[in-house]
Amino acid sequence: MHKIQRLGIGWARWAAVGAALMLAWALAPTAAVADVPSDVSNNSASLALPPADALPAAEAAADPGAILEKDLSLKLVPDLYADPAAPAPAAGGEKAPEAKPAEKPKHCPPLPLYNIEGNGGTLLVPMAYLVNCGLPGTGVSVPTIGYTFVRAGTKTVQEVHITEVLYRRIELGYTMGTLDLGDFPADVQRVTGVDIGFQHVVVHNFNVRGMLLEEGKYNPAVTAGVTFKYNPDVQTIDRRLGGGVKALGMARSNGTDFTLTASKTVIEPLLKRPVIFTGGIRFSQAAQLGYLGFGDAYRMTGEGSIVYLLTDWLGIAYEYRQKKNPYDTLTIGGNHLVRKEGAWQAVDLAFILSDRLTFAVGWLCAGPVANGRVDNGWGFQLKYEF
Numbered sequence: 001m002h003k004i005q006r007l008g009i010g011w012a013r014w015a016a017v018g019a020a021l022m023l024a025w026a027l028a029p030t031a032a033v034a035d036v037p038s039d040v041s042n043n044s045a046s047l048a049l050p051p052a053d054a055l056p057a058a059e060a061a062a063d064p065g066a067i068l069e070k071d072l073s074l075k076l077v078p079d080l081y082a083d084p085a086a087p088a089p090a091a092g093g094e095k096a097p098e099a100k101p102a103e104k105p106k107h108c109p110p111l112p113l114y115n116i117e118g119n120g121g122t123l124l125v126p127m128a129y130l131v132n133c134g135l136p137g138t139g140v141s142v143p144t145i146g147y148t149f150v151r152a153g154t155k156t157v158q159e160v161h162i163t164e165v166l167y168r169r170i171e172l173g174y175t176m177g178t179l180d181l182g183d184f185p186a187d188v189q190r191v192t193g194v195d196i197g198f199q200h201v202v203v204h205n206f207n208v209r210g211m212l213l214e215e216g217k218y219n220p221a222v223t224a225g226v227t228f229k230y231n232p233d234v235q236t237i238d239r240r241l242g243g244g245v246k247a248l249g250m251a252r253s254n255g256t257d258f259t260l261t262a263s264k265t266v267i268e269p270l271l272k273r274p275v276i277f278t279g280g281i282r283f284s285q286a287a288q289l290g291y292l293g294f295g296d297a298y299r300m301t302g303e304g305s306i307v308y309l310l311t312d313w314l315g316i317a318y319e320y321r322q323k324k325n326p327y328d329t330l331t332i333g334g335n336h337l338v339r340k341e342g343a344w345q346a347v348d349l350a351f352i353l354s355d356r357l358t359f360a361v362g363w364l365c366a367g368p369v370a371n372g373r374v375d376n377g378w379g380f381q382l383k384y385e386f
Contacts, residue, residue, distance in 0.1 A: 110358045110385045111315070113350060114146045116289065117205050117227050117257070118161040118175030122319045123148070123362045123381060124346050125303040127278050128221040128263035130211060132385040133168040141165040142386040150379035152364065153372045154182030157291075157379075163207075171225075173207035179291040184337075187371050188241075191332045196240050201233040203290045209259075220264035220277075227257040229286060234293040245293060248338060249327040255285040255294035268308075276307040287326050288341065288369060295326025307350075317348040335371075342367025356385045 112129050115121035120131035134141040146161040156179075163173035179201050189195050209225035235253045238245035261280035268275050282301050285294040305319035321344040330338040348362040364377035 109352060110354075110356055110383060111350070111352070113348075113358060113360050113381060113383055114148060114161045114163075114175075116148065116150070116157075116159070116177075117229075118146075118159070118163065118173045118207050119209060119225060119227070119259075120163070120171060121261075121278070122305045122307065122317045122346075123348050123360060123379065124319045124321045124344055124364075125278065125305050126209075126223075126225065126259060126261050126280065127276070127305070128211070128215075128223040128261045128280075130165050130168070130171040130209065130223070131163045131173070133165045133171075136168070138165075139167055141168075144383065144385045146381060146383035148379065148381040150364065150377060152366055152369055152374040152377040155184070155369060155372075155374075156180040156182070161383075169211050171207070171209040171223075173205075173209075175205040175207070177203045177205065177289075177291075179203070181370070183372070184370050187335065188337060191335050191337060192241070192244075194241055196237045198233055198237055201231060201237075201291055204230045204232075205290075206230075215264065220262040222260070222262045225257075225259040225261070227259070228254070229257065229290040229294070230254040231290050231293060238293075248330055249295050250287070250293040251285070251296035252294050255290060257286065258283040258298075274309045276309075277304075278307075279304040285326060292327070292338075292370065297326070299324040299326065313352045315350040315352075317346075317350065319346050319348065320344070336368075337371050339368035339370065339373075358383045 110132070112120040112127045112131060113122055114131070115126050116124055117126075119126040120129055121127040132141055132144040141164055144161075144163050148157070148159040148161070150157040157177060158180075159175055159177040161173065161175045163171055165171050181199055181201065185196050185199060206228045207225065208227075209223050211221060211223050213219065213222040215221035231253050234245060234250065238250060259280055259282050261278065263276060263278040265274050265276045267273065280303050282303060283298045284301065285296070285298055287293050287295060301322040301324055303319075303321040305317055307315055307317040309315045323341045323343055325341040327338060329336070329340050344367070345365045346362045348360055350358060350360040352358055358381075360381045360383075362379050362381075364374065364379060366374040366377055368374075
């Protein structure tokens with residue numbers, strides 16, 4: 001009997017030791033997980049047990065097995081995998097509002113327009129601002145295209161433009177223009193008996209402009225430009241006229257314009273609207289923009305414009321472009337075939353149809369153009385920025 005009791009006490013002792021070891025094994029992981037640092041990277045997909053004190057002490061004492069049953073239910077600890085940049089929960093347990101995604105930067109207003117050579121500006125003269133230079137940090141901007149039509153007396157000009165800007169500083173562009181000579185070929189044939197064989201002449205403009213000085217609070221933006229022009233038709237016309245165009249002063253079928261332009265935007269105090277002032281100088285050999293060829297010497301001229309933005313979608317501009325005549329005049333039997341060039345003036349309206357599309361119309365006073373006068377010309381332009 002005593003032997004049986006001793007065996008029972010020994011069994012009970014070993015059972016108690018085993019139960020204690022199992023309890024220690026069950027509690028050991030809890031203590032280890034509770035020591036996980038709170039600054040664990042959000043890249044770690046860690047799993048953790050609930051804290052050791054999550055179970056009431058009375059329940060643990062009454063049923064040690066309950067500890068094993070409840071502690072072994074694995075749960076994700078939010079602090080270990082939450083995004084540190086995410087907003088913290090609001091006080092009182094309320095869920096914090098989700099952060100709104102950052103708005104995509106808007107496209108800049110589609111200004112300036114193209115001038116008649118394809119530089120950024122008003123319809124006749126350039127501005128110091130570049131075309132579609134892009135947002136800060138832009139390396140190579142998306143291209144911009146445009147189409148210009150001008151009716152000057154019996155003559156018409158049509159041009160297509162394309163430009164691209166590098167690092168918000170350098171504007172590269174190409175413009176091809178065609179001039180319908182109107183009644184000029186008929187007048188020449190009537191007076192001289194020679195058919196020049198052309199109703200249209202073409203000029204190719206290759207433009208490079210660089211911003212030398214960005215606009216500041218007190219200083220204007222300053223841009224320097226070079227435009228190489230090539231007219232493949234004027235030499236053929238000269239040969240058919242027996243050297244008649246060279247006799248007037250034509251030296252070549254290509255030339256280069258050099259420009260220096262400054263622009264400053266101010267806010268007029270009454271209506272708080274922008275006003276853009278532009279002034280510049282040009283060195284050129286071109287006769288009538290190069291459509292009649294190029295002379296043998298550079299001549300300096302001045303040009304400028306004033307633009308007033310009446311609303312966010314409508315602007316009005318006045319522009320002036322001085323021109324010097326590189327050719328002698330030609331009058332035969334009272335017929336003025338080649339007149340002296342005069343200054344050009346225009347009044348423009350620009351409609352901003354969207355943040356990428358602009359439509360402009362203009363009234364032009366161009367004075368003498370070859371055999372006629374243009375006191376009431378007109379034109380329009382469409383420009384789209386991708």
